[in-house]
Amino acid sequence: MSCRMNGILVLTVMLISGCVQPKTLEENGIMNIYGVDIAGDDQLKTTAVFYKFGAPGQDPSSLVTGQGKTLSKGQKRMNYKLGFQLQSGAIELELFGKKAAENGLIDYLRAASRHPRASNNRLLAVSDTTAKNLITKLDGLPNINVNQALPNIIDVNSHMNVIPEVTLHNFQKLYYEPGIDPVMPILSYQNERTRLTALALFKGDQLAGQIPVDQAFYINVLHQNIRGLQQEVQLPLQPLKKYLLKEPKSDQTDFYTLFNIKKGEGNIKLVNKQNLHFHTQLNFEVNILELTESVGLQKPAAINAFEQEIEKAIKEQYEQLLSKLQKWNVDPMGYGRTYKTQKRNSPLTESEWRDKFPDVTFDVDVNVDILDQGMTP
Structure with missing residues (x-):
């Protein structure tokens, strides 16, 4: 037990x-x-x-x-x-x-x-x-x-x-x-x-x-710092082709990487109150654990290119998730909470934010730093 x-x-x-009429287990x-x-x-x-x-x-x-x-x-x-x-x-x-x-x-x-x-x-x-x-x-x-x-x-x-x-x-x-x-x-x-x-x-x-x-970690990272979480993303082969250590299959267009998030954090800022435009910043320090293709990550240029592809993949997934949330009109990230802190004339009501959230606009910036390259296949 x-x-x-x-x-x-x-x-x-x-x-x-401690009850008035005690009972035994x-x-x-x-x-x-x-x-x-x-x-x-x-x-x-x-x-x-x-x-x-x-x-x-x-x-x-x-x-x-x-x-x-x-x-x-x-x-x-x-x-x-x-x-x-x-x-x-x-x-x-x-x-x-x-x-x-x-x-x-x-x-x-x-x-x-x-x-x-x-x-x-x-x-x-x-x-x-x-x-x-x-x-x-x-x-x-x-x-x-x-x-x-x-x-x-x-x-x-x-x-x-x-x-x-x-x-x-x-x-x-x-x-x-x-x-x-x-x-x-x-x-x-x-x-x-x-x-x-x-x-x-x-x-x-x-x-x-x-x-x-x-x-779920896209929601979690905006409420707390994330450490020790393993995440898998799909990446395109073409931008990293010159760093491959062996030729992939002729019909192969992508591969997967698994990484451990040593530190992940995010924040939301309201950059245009009138137009309700938000900026979302996501920062990750990661260790590469696995690759399904042999990518040489010894040179700084290769690491930089690999980081950029992970950033693009995370950004695309996050933007797709935001689109779903606006369609369902649910805000688990707390964009309305950020808006509320700058709304000084009157308290934010639930119905008011339900009216606004589907039309809110965003830009998303993702920064990934690879701390350790791990092993290639």
């Missing part, structure tokens, strides 16, 4: 013991994973993975479902099935079905926040199907601890800067701030494994679109 999970269980024991189930789905007839389906102690020789981790018009009713139905009370103060991950995310999540998140023992650090994610489907499939696999497996996927990728950290606190913080939209990781069940496959983009509290997980 992870240190984080041990800490949560200890805290829950202390909280339970054997009289409670401690929910760790909580799923929310939309069912028929305006019903909510809840799925919980919980710990139950006091059953010698049995796995203390179990799964239960409930259904009701509200989350509270769904939890009561789960309690009825079990014959004991589930405690929700230690929930580590709240997982939403895709339909629930499309309909809007803020009512569920407000309900979670009102719980006196709910942690603001509760992780949030979206299933690409339903929360129940993802949880039950993973729970049915041998030698898999669902209580650890699902939160660990998000924790590891957040710490590696693959995705932004998404907790109950920071999702709501961005939701209530005009000029920026929240995101969530999307989890999928593939080949008997749960994987992080995409990043969900929200317009307010509603799922509006998604991007591949390898593009």
